[in-house]
Amino acid sequence: MRWLSASVAAGSLAALTGSSQRPTPAPDSLTIIRRSQWGAAQPNLNAPHEHGVYDSVTNPEGWLVYDTPLSQVLNTVVVHHSALSLRDGPREIQRLHKQQKGFADIGYHFVIDDVGWIYEGRSIAVRGAHTGGHNTGTLGIVLLGNFENTYPTDAQLKYLKLLARHLADEYAITHLAGHRDFQPDETVCPGKNLEPLLPHIAAELGMEFGTGGYKGI
Numbered sequence: 001m002r003w004l005s006a007s008v009a010a011g012s013l014a015a016l017t018g019s020s021q022r023p024t025p026a027p028d029s030l031t032i033i034r035r036s037q038w039g040a041a042q043p044n045l046n047a048p049h050e051h052g053v054y055d056s057v058t059n060p061e062g063w064l065v066y067d068t069p070l071s072q073v074l075n076t077v078v079v080h081h082s083a084l085s086l087r088d089g090p091r092e093i094q095r096l097h098k099q100q101k102g103f104a105d106i107g108y109h110f111v112i113d114d115v116g117w118i119y120e121g122r123s124i125a126v127r128g129a130h131t132g133g134h135n136t137g138t139l140g141i142v143l144l145g146n147f148e149n150t151y152p153t154d155a156q157l158k159y160l161k162l163l164a165r166h167l168a169d170e171y172a173i174t175h176l177a178g179h180r181d182f183q184p185d186e187t188v189c190p191g192k193n194l195e196p197l198l199p200h201i202a203a204e205l206g207m208e209f210g211t212g213g214y215k216g217i
């Protein structure tokens with residue numbers, strides 16, 4: 001996995017402005033656009049939802065930076081859809097998460113747009129805020145779009161697989177699931193046109209599908 005150069009990143013962010021001159025990622029290349037390159041705001045550790053640094057007794061929902069090797073903590077990749085317009089990329093998602101949900105930062109660890117660019121979200125060393133009650137040890141990947149109404153693009157599926165495979169290999173992650181597999185009574189995410197594809201994706205990657213790998217704290 002490599003980070004995108006600043007000059008190319010500027011071009012790729014045309015995805016957020018609707019430009020027709022949109023570059024595409026190099027084939028089979030897992031390239032990540034840094035937070036600084038898409039204009040991420042700094043986390044607010046005093047946000048209402050996470051309200052300070054994690055403490056197992058006084059603030060169990062707080063901002064948790066894992067203090068053990070990630071290969072011992074991470075167990076499941078959780079796939080989401082943004083349920084927003086394709087024009088609403090990581091900046092808009094971060095704004096909504098911070099201002100409307102009260103999160104300290106964007107809740108997802110990675111964002112994949114419709115041409116396959118992957119954007120760095122919340123640090124993978126920090127617990128996410130993407131799957132209620134099941135954030136510890138899970139990595140959240142969101143694909144832009146509303147897959148109740150449309151379908152993920154071939155590029156999104158391709159780079160989802162590349163990213164999930166890398167994460168599984170790098171951090172010994174065993175499981176892949178959709179958001180609604182953890183919260184079936186609360187959400188349809190990642191949408192009726194993506195959720196049925198996930199068992200096949202997990203099998204292709206040699207991962208287990210579902211919630212069985214979740215350990216929490």
